[in-house]
Amino acid sequence: MLRRLYDWTMSLASRKSAEVWLGIISFVESSVFLVPADVLFLPMALAKPEKVWRYAIIATITSVLGGIAGWVLGYYAYESVARPILEFYGKADAFDQLRQSVSYETIVLLLVTSGLAHLPPIKIVTILSGVVHVDIWLFIISAIVARGARFFFLAWLLQRYGEPIRHFIEKRLGLIAAGGAVVLILLYAAFHVLAV
Template sequence: MSSAPPFLTRFLLRLRQWADAGWSNTVVLGWGLLQGCIFPGLADLFFLPLALARPERAYRLALVATAGTVIGSILLYWVGAEALSVLEGPLARFFNYSPEAFTEYRARLAEYGAWAILASTLSPLSTKLTSIASGAIGVPFAAFAAALLAGRLTRTLALAWLVRNGGAQAVARWTGASADNTRDRGSPPS
């Protein structure tokens, strides 16, 4: 007998059905891209439930989710880089920022900006804002991309490891849904 509400069991079974439908990679990549550059929300919204539904696919889904969010964040970096001329021009004059202040700020970001990117990818902080700011202020692209990739890979691969090493089994035990439940019973209950 499971301690989970019945709707969670039905939801997990539905996720397994969706994961078996063959489009989970596309959904995870698409959501990662959209979340990386447009929509607010958790980057792991589709990756984590689909990985829990089919833990044997967790690492592949982690890599796909990482690719989507990295592409989206790189797009925002370039948007921010294009906005730099506006920041240095009329906006800087409006707020009384001198060219020297921008040069000093850029030097600090060149030194420490990658750490800010890494922190934003590992935390619930918005990577979108950090990506735009990095491009706008002039964090070197190589440092930005390396920190972004390292942070996203660390996060998604750690979650995939948790799914594969007990997380999926704990969820299945809690909901009372065995790993082969959808194959044995056909479609999940409605």
């Protein structure tokens, strides 16, 4: 099923309505969808490199709006709407464990790491942010920074290196972003240890 979903998402890149689909996929990825917007963003940017910055703006704005939708689901409708979505993806138990083991500051850090590297998946952190009542303005600013950094970094790589970087991105960007996320987490932990 996941492979068919991925193939369908890739097929959207060649359509005239690709920008609309990029916005839709970016929006729903941040709250309920399984496939990241990158799988549509990459082929679109390679097919029309002159529009790469436009695509980054579309993906960032709609991803942040989708994140707000996830926050609203967590804040106002966790039991009735968000929990069934998490159960559908088999993430409800992991979500509950995460919810019980993190502080407010950690959730803000997770929002940045998930926005950059999908660690944990962005939809889980946006819903969790609403459940624990992360301030909506702090949430929005964090989402803009994290999602914007991801899409604009991808845009820069694709514009600078073109097709050869696509394979690198598809295979290793997750590892690089995860490495960056680990550095952020270690810096956060070091700050807390030194502050005590």
